[in-house]
Amino acid sequence: MSKKSSLGRQKIPIEKILKKSHLQVTFSKRRSGLFKKVSELCTLCGVEIAIVVFSPADKAFSFGHPEVESILDRYLTRNPPPESSAHQLVEAHRNANVRDLNVQLTQLLNHLEIEKKQGEEIEQARKVRQSQFWWESPIDELALNELVQLKGSIEELKKNMGKFANKCIIEQSNASSSNMGGVNGFGRYDSFDNKFGLGINIVPTHPNAYYLGFRNGYL
Amino acid sequence: MTRKKVKLAFIENNTARKSAYNKRKKSLVKKVDELTALCGIDACAIIYGPYDAQPEIWPSPSGVQEVLSKFMTVPEVEQSRKMMNQESFLKQRISKSEKQLQKQRRDNREKETTMHMFRCLNAGNIVQNSMSVGDLNDLSWMIDHNLRAIGRRMESDDRENIIHQSPPPPPPPTAPNNNEIAMMGHGHAGMAMNNNDLIQSQMFMDMGMNGYE
Secondary structure, three states, rough: OOOOOOOOOOOOOOOOOOOOOHHHHHHHHHHHHHHHHHHHHHHOOOOOOEEEEOOOOOOOOEEEEOOOHHHHHHHHHHOOOOOHHHHHHHHHHHHHHHHHHHHHHHHHHHHHHHHHHHHHHHHHHHHHHHHHHHOOOOHHOHHHHHHHHHHHHHHHHHHHHHHHHHHHHHHHHHHHHHHOOOOOOOOOOOOOOHHHHHOOOOOOHHHHHHHHHHOOOOO | OOOOOOOOOOOOOOOHHHHHHHHHHHHHHHHHHHHHHHOOOEEEEEEEEEOOOHHHHHHHHHHHHHHHHHHHHHHHHHHHEEEEEEHHHHHHHHHHHHHHHHHHHHHHHHHHHHHHHHHHHHHHHOOOOOOOHHHHHHHHHHHHHHHHHHHHHHHHHHHHHHOOOOOOOOOOOOOOOHHHHHHHHOOOOOOOOOOHHHHHHHHHHHHHHHHOO
């Protein structure tokens, strides 16, 4: 039942790809992966490299550490690189930058991995629920009579939400009069002032408020 | 091929670094080779290692010369357009990863909110578990989003006029059945709805009325 979004890793013969679209995609991906490997090699082993690649459309891609031009110069003129103190200072500064960027990237990739794992867990839970509760299946998969029922239930839920929100607002206005912080049931929201009253837009007067609220729900 | 995660930092240990250098250099050259063969393009690589004054190059001195000559004929603007160094490349990777992360978080959030909505729906009550204002807003949005989607589906089905549905039976007398488990036993994940199912499923609609304290 799970649809694979892509074929994954496949072994292909190393010969010119015949289909143009396939060729373009392959170039794009492999070039990107190549540069990544070069970047890693530079970081891990502290080497100086230049790579020049022409796309199928003859666009010039290049990667160089510290710079494409300096490496090409060095190679073509067969001259060892200048080692002035100013030069070394610049290099040291640049390397510090690169170190920071690598740290930043690593953190980011870790976060991404965590979120992806969470995504898989959520998806698992969702599939389990869908096997038990037919109404939780995607709307496209429901029959018309099922949709009618689901609609009714959700409308009911919507009414309940309205009541609930009103109840909270009342609770909050009672609580704020004694100037207390967190109110039971809203563990995460401590600062209660007018924000609360404005925040709850259960009766839709401004549809965009939802979208904003939705987007801001998770930074 | 080992699949250990490698830390993105200079390898301090000399032996480990040299070993990594040799391995990676070899596979790098292989990758360049494959790229040129698969896509029928021109490329070259110049590697100045710390262990040799002479650079390691690919494909060959003459090959490198050809590619570099071709590169030199490209106007400088075009050269720099896709020219990168460590800094620019890493910044680009960071930017891409940030976008991916944002998207993943958003997707996760959406799915969680949907599940929350269904939990509330099944319970006939707003399930609290420390909701913030943001959560409430999101829940509210999700409810409306689903109603809109259902509306759209029903509209297009109407227009197609393929399915002839008999109207759902009138709601049965309100069953004081807050028992979620009893309800779930009657759910069917399929399209085969007989009358029995219709009535049972109708029950959770009415639960909404009782659920509220």
